[in-house]
Amino acid sequence: MSELRWKALDAAQNRIIPTINIPEGKVTDFYGIHTFTDEAMKTLLSPDAYKKVSFAIKSGENIEGNVADEVASAMKSWAISKGATHYTHWFQPLTGGTAEKHDAFFDISFDGQAIEKFKGSALVQQESDASSLPNGGIRETFEARGYTAWDPNSPAFILYNTAGTGTLCIPSIYLSYTGDLLDAKTPLLNSSTVLDKAATSVANIFDRNVEKVTATCGIEQEYFLVDKALFYSRPDLLMCGRTVFGHSPAKGQQLEDHYFGSIPPRINAFMVDFEIEALKIGIPVRTRHNEVAPGQFEVAPTFEEINLACDHNILLMDIMKKTAIKHNFEVLFHEKPFAGINGSGKHNNWSISTDTGVNLLGPSSKPKESLRFVTFLINIIKAVHDHADILRATVATAGNEHRLGANEAPPAIISIFLGTQMTKVLEDIENKEIVEIEKGENAYIKLGLNRIPSILLDNTDRNRTSPFAFTGNKFEFRAVGSTANSATPMMVLNTIVANQLENFRKEYDFERENDPSKKEGIILKILKRYIKESKAILFEGNGYSQEWEEEAAKRGLSNFKLAPDALKAYISDSTVEIFEKMKVLTKKELQARYDIRLENYIKKIQIESRMIGDLAQNHVVSTAVKYQTRLVQTSKSLLEMELKDEAEPIIQIIKDISRHVKIISLKVGEMTDARRKANNIESVEERARLYSTEVKSFFDIIRKEVDKLELIIDDEDWPLTKYRELLFIR
């Protein structure tokens, strides 16, 4: 086995940076050339068809058959002219990733002629016998049909394979024969619709011209890069996406010399390459940098409409994985591939803006508009306060369980960071007496609302320890895991905010009818109460500290460290009530998602547990025993030569090895028993609980012993590529 390690090290150190095809011209010359953009549609469709499609996209109405035929025909000619041979409905099942089945444009007509075919019906809807995709019991196996349907809100694009041919990908939603939602995209679309409705009605209190409110999102993506040969030399990376063993290297991230440091040339080449591919399909990537841990990096696009942003993020991950092959890298999206150093997250920068061009979370120089700003801000705080548990549940996975609360990642407690100055503004609103809002801006000034723009301009205090931070003109949800499909957390955020805004509007209307005072006074009265009700969620301090855990408990905030506990919020009464009321997900669909996520959790821990057993016994213990045998020979020889003192330290090492090996063997056996016990449990909830508590409790114990052995056994013999090699060779 150590031979594999040495070969891998050799390969990794002799890489040549591949040539990258840089397109001619400026980025704007090739941006979106592989996307069937609105521009392309305008050029290729008849004016009438274009008008109808645009209307359907805006209104969400169905597209008529003949119009769909025209769009399909235009898409086909466009795609074929760009080298596409196939098409696929590209959708997001509940696996967390994407799914695609490629069909050729090529076909044989009824009279035996070879033709290229793509009808409107094939564009709009496809039937998939995808009974192997997770459905949480929604779809009985005897009714295995599922449907994918075109989502015209997200433009079609072409993905090329290494052979150079392309597939036209049509972003689609996915549902069962019975109409139950089986994907991540449809609920997100639903949530955007309800958010639009609720936010528009609140925005109308301030401006009657607002007709539409859109959620936007910009997703920062963290990742690790490991040389391909090194990656394949670690069975745990290959099977679990993370290392289950590995002693910390002498140098980790303690010198803080990697973050924002000069990007190594081989990495930079990879970044340039995948960014070009991303830009060609219209993903507006803009930022790249070294992250905190050695071997860790980040990419971020500019923000977009939320549905598009989530599609683009998951697509970007796919492009990164594929581009990495050419560069002999493997991209790790796991939340915690290496113990003891930074994990990887996805920071979702979320905001809402109107069709009149106003960012509702953006500061304004007019105090009156600041009232609108605080209205949205405080409603969001209240929504997150009241429904923190379901927000937390969306980021609960086996991978993220290792990350939350460890090394620069936010803790499992959901709290909101506002910055000291904004906190003060809220305190003023809560505590200062509002006399009747007078003419002019006096009252706003008294309340400190006139200060907001300047506060937000120099709002430099950032708090990385907060899972949900206000950053001047948007909220940053930092707890999302790096492998996650952002569509799910963003769908929940949209929904709880929509629900809250709807409640606010109702309360406001009610008060208006019964209270003759000015609308500003009424708004402030309601906001005062909201602040009182939800200020427990506001926290400015160090989210990593023990004191915060204690303080949060006192405040009654939840702290679900284990994913199965956090996931329960999927089926809580309040979640079901809101999601059914807002028509985003039904109780049945929530239950299915809960079951799927528990199953996924169990399977992930099961795979890791098996991997730990296998590596510990078949790689580590066997190597340790072989090395021990050599030491026994040496000590025997020394004793024969009557060199007792010299033999002593060697005998001590022999004993140390035995001690570690004994614990490892014992604990691997006990862990296998714990697994067996859990597997016999019928209830998925109870099984997940046993996996998260009993089975998982052996992971650290076994790891500790293995990592000790790594320090004892001859480096020449050690079978697992070491942390220093995985993290620093590039």
Ligand SMILES: NC(=O)CC[C@H](N)C(=O)O
């Ligand atoms: N510099 C950073 O933003 C670190 C974030 C951290 N990697 C996380 O897991 O979220």
